[in-house]
Amino acid sequence: MKNYPWEIEDETILLYTGRATKPKGVFALLKAFDIVYEKYPNLRLVIAGNIGNFDELTKCTLNSVSHITYTGLLSPRQLRLWYIAADIGILPSYSEQCSYTGIEMLSYGILTISTNGNGLKEMFLNNVNSLVANIDYEENIFVSNIADTIIKAIELTPEQKKIA
DSSP states (O other): OOSSTTOOTTOEEEEEESOOOTTTTHHHHHHHHHHHHHHOTTEEEEEESOOOOHHHHHTTOTTTGGGEEEEESOOHHHHHHHHHHOSEEEOOOSBOSSOHHHHHHHHTTOEEEEESOBTTTTTOOBTTTBEEEOOOSSHHHHHHHHHHHHHHHHHSOHHHHHHO
16 A cells, blocks of 8 residues: 555656746746656656646646656645655746755755756756756747757666766
């Protein structure tokens, strides 16, 4: 018997925490996840935080919607359990002042995917403490960059994941 809902054998858990808004890159992330899911159906994306317009979010994931968990707001204890369970943390924001979520992901030792957005590029360096998906204001290119970076993260060896 499983103790937690995320204890599903052979699933790779991607964790996003924060508001589910366009400036936070959530729509691009969902579209990228839908693409990656086609190649890697053993993925689960967890969106932890305030969910604004659920109907708009689910339109981005027609293929993968059953592999996305929307938690809503969580207590610190509940969020801590998701950080422990996560294989990959994702910060797809266009801009952040100082990402508390980024600090949390680093403190839990989670392989983190970030962007080169303002504020994030100062915190996260590609192949040093994260993998970086380059922002492009043409959404399809940005979605492709996120998808490619997620695939790269999935395909890293355990030793490479510790370095990245």
